[in-house]
Amino acid sequence: MALIIGGSVAKGLERDDSDIDVILVVKDDYYEKQKKKRRLLYSSSVSQGSS
Numbered sequence: 001m002a003l004i005i006g007g008s009v010a011k012g013l014e015r016d017d018s019d020i021d022v023i024l025v026v027k028d029d030y031y032e033k034q035k036k037k038r039r040l041l042y043s044s045s046v047s048q049g050s051s
Helices: 007-011 028-036
Strands: 002-006 021-025
Touching: 002 007, 007 021
Parallel strands: none
Antiparallel strands: 002 021
């Protein structure tokens, strides 16, 4: 599992009103298990590779 922080915060250019852009990277089997339980708030996949 990995957490990637992006956007202005990652670049050190954030302001008081900046949000935080994050990507949570998990293995395919964990993702599918959570998807079946309907425990994902947002579902998006960049690639469909095996883990």
